[in-house]
Structure formats: C-alpha cells, structure tokens
Amino acid sequence: MEMKYIQTTCPYCGTGCSFNLVVLDGKVSGVAPYQRSPVNEGKLCPKGTYAHEFVNSPERLTKPLIKKDGAFVEVSWDEALKVVAEKFKSYKPDECACLASARTSNEDNYAMMKFARGVLKTKHIDHCARLCHASTVAGLANIFGSGAMTNSIGDIADAKCVFIIGSNTFENHPLIGRRVMEAKANGAKIIYVDPRLTPTGKQADLYLQFYSGTDVCLLNGMMQLIIKNGWENKEFIQNRCNGYDDLKKEVMKDDYSLENVSIITGVPAEKIKTAAEWFAKSGATAILYSMGITQHTTGVDNVKSCGNIQMLTGNLGRPGTGVNALRGQNNVQGACDMGALPVVYTGYQKVIDETARKKFEDAWKFPDGIAKGENGYEVTTLMNVLSDKPGEIKCLYIMGENPMISDPDLNHVAHSMKNLDFLVVQDIFLNETAKLANVVLPAACYAEKNGTQTSTERRVQMWRKAQNPPGEAKGDWEIIASIAKAMGYGNQFAWSNSEDVFNEIASLTPSYAGMTYQRLAKPEALHWPCPSKDHPGTPILHGEKFGMPDGKGLMTGIPFKYQAERPDKDYPFLLTTGRSLWQWHTGTMTRRSKSLEREEPTGWIEINTEDAKNLDIKNGELVKAVSRRGEIKITARVTDNIKKGVMFIPFHYAECAANMLTINALDPIAKIPESKACAVKVEKIAEV
Template identity: 45%
Template sequence: MDFKYVPSTCPYCGNGCGVNLVVKDGKVVGLSPWHRNPVNEGKVCIRGNKPYEFVNSPDRIMAPLVKKGDKFEEVSWEDAYKEIAAAFKAVKGDAIGVVASARNSNEDSFVLKHFASDVLKTANIDYCGRRCNADAVKGLTDAFGNGATTNSLADLEQAKAILIVGANPLEENPLAGRRVIIAKQNGAKIIVADSRNTATAKLADIHITCNPGTGVALVNGIITAIIKAGKENKDYIAKHTKDFEKAKAAAAACTPEAVAKAAGISADVVTQVAEIFASTQPAAVVTSAGAGAGDLIRALANLQMVTGNVGKAGAGVNLLRGKSNAQGAADVGAVPGEGGLTVPAMIDAAAAGKIKALYVVGENIASAGPHVADALAKLDFLVVQDLFMTATAAKANVVLPSASFAERDGTVTNAERRVQRVRKAIEPIGSSKPDWQIISEIAKAMGHEKDFAFKDAEAIFNEIAKTVPAYAGITYAKLEKPEAVQWPAAGGVFGTQILYTDKFGTKDGKAAFAAVEYKAVEAAGGEFPFAAAAVWPMGTLSAHTSSIIREWPVPRVEINKDDAKALGILDGSFVKVTGKAGSITLTADVTKDIKKGVVGLPANVGAAVKLEKSTGGN
C-alpha cells in the first residue's frame, strides 16, 4: 500500500487555507488540515474539509469532446487541437474573447494572458472576478496604490473595533470569520451592516439592518458624523493623504438623518458607530469583493484614512475573496489589455455579433443569468476548459478536460497576498491535463511552439517573478514552508505582512481620498416590491461535493416570515422570483432572519424583484 500526505492549498475561497491531501494507492481519499499554516492553523470549513469529493466525482470530464450536431463525441487531443486551431485562425483578434478563472493557478492565468496577446492577438482577456472583483481592486489601487488587502487576516484578532459591511465572513470565508470571533473574545466591538441576520450578524455588538445597496450611504454617514464632531485624525490626514476636502464635501449629504431614511435604520446608530470608530484604535473594516461596487471600497478606504487606521496591525481595509486565486489572476495580468473588453462587455459584444469566438478556461459564465446563455448561443465558436459539464460547457463546440488542483503543481495567491503552493498529489484523472499545458499545446498547434515550450509549472512561475514586480524574489523554494511569502517579498523570507507602514504605493507616497457620492440603487416598489440582498451562491465545485449537497441540496430564496404569510408562501415551497434581468424558480426559506421587504437571493435577477407563489411546501 502506498500512503502519503501532500501539502497543498484549499481550492475554494480566497482565504488560502493550508491542507494536506491524504493519498492512498494513487487516489485522494481524505484531507488533514495543515496545522502549521498561519492562515487556518489546522482548521477547515465544510468546503475545505471535503474537496477530494469533487476530485473523485464520476461527473468529471474524462476526455476532449467535440460537438457533432446536438451531441458531444470523444476525440483525441490532437483532433481537438486541430479543430480549435482552425477556428481561432479564422477569426480576427478583436473578434475573439478569452475568459480566465479566479480558481486557476497563477501559472495557468499567466500562460493564458500571453496566449491571448501573442497568439490570438486580442486584448479581450478578463477573469471571472470582473463581476465581483474588478471595481474593488481598482478602488484600492486608486486609494492606496495596490489593489489588495492591506493587512494579514491574523491582524483582525488585534482590532479593537471591526466594521463588517458587504460581507458575511462566518459563512462565506469561515477562517477569516474565526479571526473576528477571536477579536470579539479579546474585547473588540463588532459592527455588522446587513439586511440579513446572518451568523456574522448574530455575533455583532451592533447589527445595522440596512437596506441592500445602502452601504455607501452608511459609511459616508459615519465619516460625516466623525468630521462634524471634529474627531477626524487631522495629523494623519495632513501627513499621509491628499484630497480630503473633496471626500468631505461628497460625503456631506449623508447626514445621519439622510442615511436613516435611505437605509431604513435609526439615525442614532450612525452616530453611535461614528463615536466608536473615532475613539478606537486600531479599528478594521471588512468587506468582500462580492460587495461589487468600487464606491463602497473607496468609501471604506476614506473612513480608514479619516481615522488613521492604515499601516498598522488590527486596522486597514480587509477585502475578502470568494475564489482561491482572485488576487493572483489580477496580479499576473488576466485583465483586459489596452482597448480590451471586460467579461460583461464581451458578453454584450457576443450578443451583438461582434465577438465571434470565445475561449473560457475554468469558469461557468452562463451562471450569471439567462442573458449570458443567449449571448453564447450567437457565437460561431466556443471552447470551454473545465472539470465538469457546466451550463457554459454544454453550449461549447469543443470541451477540454482540466486537471483538478490535486493533479497539478502551481501557485495561488490568497486575499492577504500570500503566494502559496498547490502540489500535485495524484496523476490527472482520465486524460485531463493542467490548464497551462492545454493552453501551450493549443499555441503549438497554431504555430507558436517556441514561445510556449514550458518545462513545468515552476518554469512558468520563474517568468512571473521576472515580469510581475510584486512577485520579484519569490521562488518555489521560498514557498516550501507553510508561511509561504506575502507579496511584495521585499527581500524577506516571508514577505510583507502589513502594507503602508511607512508610505503608500502611489507615485507621491500619499493615499488619495475619493469624492464618493451615494447613488441610490433601484428602489423596490410597484411591480417589484422586494429589495434583493445577495446570498453566497453554490458554484461548480460545491455542486459536485456530496457532503455539501447533503447540507444544501437546493438553492433557496430567503423570505421574511411576515412577507411569506401575506403572499401565502410556505417554507419549502417553490417560488418564482422575477426582476428586470430575468426570472428564476427557487425553494422558499421562510425565516425571521431577514428584514421585512427584503429577500435573499443566490442569483442576480435585479436589485428589486417580485415573488410569485408556485407549488409544493411543507
């Protein structure tokens, strides 16, 4: 019997928890948390505990598939490459789009970026995080100079106050949520803004049940109240920032009374939180890339500059990530080149007939809504590279089987900028291959063999370290220990734990305030009487993990018990949810843990929706 432990990194959220894959006779049969890893310290959540289940799923794509009529047929890799090469050569660069994934390794995304620019001659490359990461990354870049979390996750334990808005870490990023629990045990005041009474909200000392989409109003209101009380950190603002007056003027309309009206809360709570943040050091803010709007990130950055809560432990802007390599994909350049299209723009261009071919690597973009599926149907050619036959893959002309995280080497970069190893534990299942290898072989089939002759993943990473400044000095050898390296490496073994302790990453070394104005979202009322609050959706990996399916067998819409009673909707019944972006039928979760007039949705059909009773029920 061959038995071994292989250290790796969890493939789910952006925490980057360390895990040891348990391998018996060439098969991953279990998982043991990596106790020395500083991210999770030997703990894992339900997702991180069972990733071997999707690795061993019988639903894995085992061989290349080419669509013949309405059905897929297995073909050889060579035949699949010939078909792809011929189709891509027939399309001009600006008519081709490339979609990367925030779950792929840094090596995969780096090679894909160069394939897009050097082989396809297109600037139209973007990663799936565009829907939830891009504005947040740009917001942090504009404010501080780097599009990344300012602090280490462990720093949260040292905070004396934590404001959580646009995130639900105890359920979405549980090992980050653990740090919030420890902070509370250490005496920190926990403030949560959420229309849902989530597990995180139940931990809070102050739960602000604000309406969905009003986070900017709330944060601006806190800033305005601090300034009105004369408690802004004047010394910090003068020495380390610029454009304060612009931010002050833009936020001024958000008085506690105005915020109370927009958010559906008490004006007193805005003043209360302002008093806590103005008088407490250090204080941290926690949000997620899934919060979407860059305005919220800029408002939170403004708050931290107003109070001087940047560049120290227990402070900063802590941006949680939903996917394992959301940070790394942006770092290595899987973003549009000059004049290139974002993912949403590519979808619109496909719908208009301007994008003729699309290459999607490791992402189910059709899950974004029916409009995406309609756009994909108008393409002349679609290639999808994935582990499973997703809704996107089902529409493809060619489907290529990717190796899972357990079947390849590489690196991923977590939300706190920690570059960590993913190590090959078993041979690829079926005839699947690592994504970087597939991309390189397509390039060779298109006559670009010399530029894509990578020996292995490490050779690719060495190129990344040469071309991406933040990764300079990092090598696989330096990533062997569980602490790995947080970029920028700065010559140190374990890199940089806290950014901006001395100066910011901007040209002049100063942080830039932003004039962030609150823009009201689509109001609920009339045809669409309910406001929609985003709920963490179940993705491709979870849908093929049996332990998770047993816990959450179907997607659900959360409805306040009083609203459900008025509509005659029973818990467990089917409900049709309709918004301006489309409709979806979900199972009702009738609960007291959501604000009246708000529904929790794991799908985007609009900011305001209507509910229609369907069949069934407990």
C-alpha cells in the same frame, strides 16, 4: 496499501488555508490537518474538510469532446488540438476573446494571458474577478495605489473594532471569521452591517440592518458624525493624505444628516451614532468587506468610501486596521496579478503603457509581435457586444469559468453565447457553459498539479500534485501550451514544468520578483510585494506611505447614488444575492461533493416574516420569483433574519438560478454588475 500526505492549499475561498491530501495507492481519498500553516493552523471549514470529494467524481471529464451533429463525441488530443488550432488561426485577432479563471493556478492564468496577447494577439482577456472584486481593484488602486487587501488575515485578531459590511464572513470565509472571534475574545467590538442577520451578524455587538445599496450614504453619515465630534485623526490626514477638503465638503452636506441617513438606510439613528463612535475611537479598526460592497453600480464608490473612512480615522498601515477586501475565490487575487484582465499585464503593468508592452514583447519573442497596447473588453461588456453587435466577437476560449450560472441576467448571457461562431471550454466537469461549447478540453484539478495560488491577503502558496489526472485530462497551462505549439508557437511555451512558468512570471512581475518555489515551499510562504530574493514579503501595505506617486492616500468626496433598479409597485421587493457555507460559486465542485450537497441540496428565497404573511406564503412553500428579466420557481424560507422589503437568494443553484433575475447594470468604471440589488416580485404558485 501505500499511504502518503501531500500538503496543498484549499481550492475554494480566498482565505488560503492549507491541508494535507491523504493519498491511498495513488488516489486522493481524504483531507487531514496541516498544523503549520499560519493561516488556519490546522483548522478547516466544511468545504476544506471535504475538498477531496469531487476530485475522483465519475463525472470528471477524461477525454477531449467535439460536438458533431449536436452531440459531443470523444476524440483524441491530436484531433481536438488540430480543430482548435485551425479554427483559432481562422479569426482576426480582436474577433477572439479569452476568459481565464480565478480557480486555476497563477501559472495557468499567466499561460492564458500570454496565449491571448501573444498567440491570438487579442486584447480581449478577462475573468470572473469582473463579477466579484473588479471594484476593489479599481477603487483601492485609485486611492492607495494598490488594488488589494491592505492587511493580513492574522492581524485582524489585533483589531479593537471590526466593522464588517457586505460580508457574511463566518459562512463565506470561515477561517477569517475565526480571527474576528479572536479579536472579540480580546475585547474588540464587532459591528455588522448587512440586510440579513447572518451567523456573522449574530456574533456582533452592534447590528445595522440596512437596505442593500445604501453603503455610501451610511459611510458618509458616519464620517459627518466623526468630523462633527472631532474624532478624525488630524495627524494622519495632515501627513498621509490628500483631498480632505473635497471629502469634507461632500460628507458635511445636509443629505447625510443623521436623520436623512437613518431614513435612507433604514437604520435607527442611535445605532449609526454608536457605530461612528466605536469605529473612530477604538484605536485600531479593521474594515472587512466582500461582494456586498463591490457588486453594485456604485461598487467603486463603495470601495473608495471604505478607504475614505479609514483614512479619516487613521486606520491604515498598522496591525488590526486596514481595508480588507475578502476575495471569494481561491486565486482571484492571483488571476488579477497575472494580468488576466483587459487593461494590464502581470503585476498591474498597463497595456496602454508602451514601455510595458515593449517589455513583454521583447521578453516573449513572438516573431510576429503581440497584441496592440489597447484595453480590451471586460467580460460583462463582452456579453453585451456579443448580444448587440453579432459578428464582432466570433470566438471565445474559456478556462475554468461558468458564465451560464455566474453572470447576471442569464437569458441575456444565453442569447450572447448563441451568437458565437466557435466556443472552446476547458474544465474539469461538463458544466452549464461547457454544454454549449464546440470543443471541450478536459483539465486537471488542483489536486493533480503543481503550481501556486495567491490568497486574499496576497500570500502566494503552493499547490502540490497528489494524484494523476483522470483519463487523458491535463494541466491547464500544458493544454494552452499544446494549442500554442499546434499554432506554430512552441518556442514561446517551451516550459517543462510549472516552476519554469513561475520563474518567467517572477522575471516580468516586480511584486513577485523575489519569489521562487523554494521560498514559497515554507509554511508561511510569502506576501507580495516581494521585490527581491532577500525581501521578506509584505504582510501589511501602506505602513509609511501609500503606493501613489507622492506617497499620499487620496480622499474623495463620494455622492450617494441609488442602485440602478429600485423596487416599485410592479416589482416591490429588493433582491440581494449571496453564498452559503456549504456550496461554492456555481456549484461545479461542491455539488459533486456528497457531504456538502447533502447539507443544502437546492436553493431558497429568504422572505421576511411580515412580507410572507402579506403575500400568504408559508415557510417551505414553492413560490415564483420574478424580475423584469426572468423567473424561477424556488422554495421560500420565511425568517425574521432578513429586513422587511428585502429578499435573498444564494446564486449557486442552476435549477433556481438567482442570476435569472439579476440585472446587467454595470459600475461605470469597474464594469462589475449590480448582483446585490434589483427589483423582484414573488408570487404564490397556484394549486392545480
């Protein structure tokens, strides 16, 4: 028996832990620690520990499938490529749209972006960052000039105060939670703000149990207290920021008096005062946030408010500080960096900038040019267009995404997908979306290919091939290149390996320009921006100046607005959604991992003990949860850990999908849906 260890990067959350895949006789069979990674130092959470289990699942797709008379039939690659190429060629450019993937590599996403803009010549390309951190990209870019986590994971341990808002860090980014505990062990105060007392909250020194969606109100109230008490960092504001007067004018309004803020957020006034004081006076406060901040119709406002309070207190550009957006998926940062967005090419070079458009057109050398320099549809807008303007978009090519579970208001999504003329899904499993496809293309998973992914801290790390893909499955960029070749664009996709793709990315992307596979192979890899071959990378952004034209951060007064749908007499509870330690996103991979699935094999709805008593609902009882958009049957978990009036459902489970209930209300700038707040009612299921 031959055994080897192949070091790679975890395919689950955005932390970017490394481990060794244990390969026995050519088959991945286990995970073993890799001690040299500075991110996780050999430690793993349960998802990383069992990241081998889905790889050789008997449910992996092994052959291309074409739907004939309503049923999938296995076909050869030649037949599948011929059908896909002919159909793709039959549409006008903007009748096509592409969804790239936060789960696949940078090389795969770059290939999809080049395919969309160069082969299909469509402006419509997006991916699921739209659903999780689009507000981070838009919000932070607007105020700091860079839409990414400002600091690195390791320096969270240097914080003197950690303010966690809208992030269940210990369950969803456990190896970042470890750094929070290191900070606590070093004497830092931990403040936790969330409607649920999660395992993260249980480690906090101060817990603010607020109503979902009142983030701006709370942060404005804290800023009013900071200014009233003279705790703001006057030197930082003076030297490093613009817009202080605008910010001050808003936050000093009576609307944000301690009394008003306490009423609106549901947090006792004393706790808000203590939070403001600890935050401002610590000397180094780090904000950690995740989708509790971003998934709102005020997502961009929420993100900018986090930036406001950090600029007000001078907590940027140093270890232990920063606005730390914790990205949920392994490569959501990278997919954005690769331009799998409707407004930018790689490295956030704008498609509406003719110089940038020309640069890509010249480099790619498509004989018939590339897509026009116009912004395309976001995935959420795309679903609305499919639903409301049938025939405008006819063809959709999806790589490694599952909108039939991940997107808001699933009845709406199903209606939209029915209006497609041609759907191609490229995936490792026949997920809920793939079942609707005309053609399904079998892809290799992370363990079966070389490539790179970019973690939440902008660290670009390697995937390394540990086994061959099952059956006839292939790497994503290779499939994309094969389709391009079948459509007559072989020269533009003539890469022989993933390193060729990466070198092309680096040649066109200033923030990746200094990166090579050789440099990334080191355990610490590199953080972008890394603009030249001798640049050491940039673990902490904004050290001396921000990425704005004048180098200054932009403070802005942000008025508080309620969520799109508030509880009322018909739907009296506020529903919020989230994730579990044991499952990941739409469950495509974790639900095929027996060790993870065993722990939490189905979904649940958390109901406050008093609310449950009033509804006559008992713990473990099957109940009906209903919103204006749909209903599900789901098991009740009665607990004191959730705020009265608020309910919670994890969104991983198809059989009781939280997104049957959520609302398709969008942030006006980022077009992110308000998955964190809608109105529901819960009913007992009558016994028969």
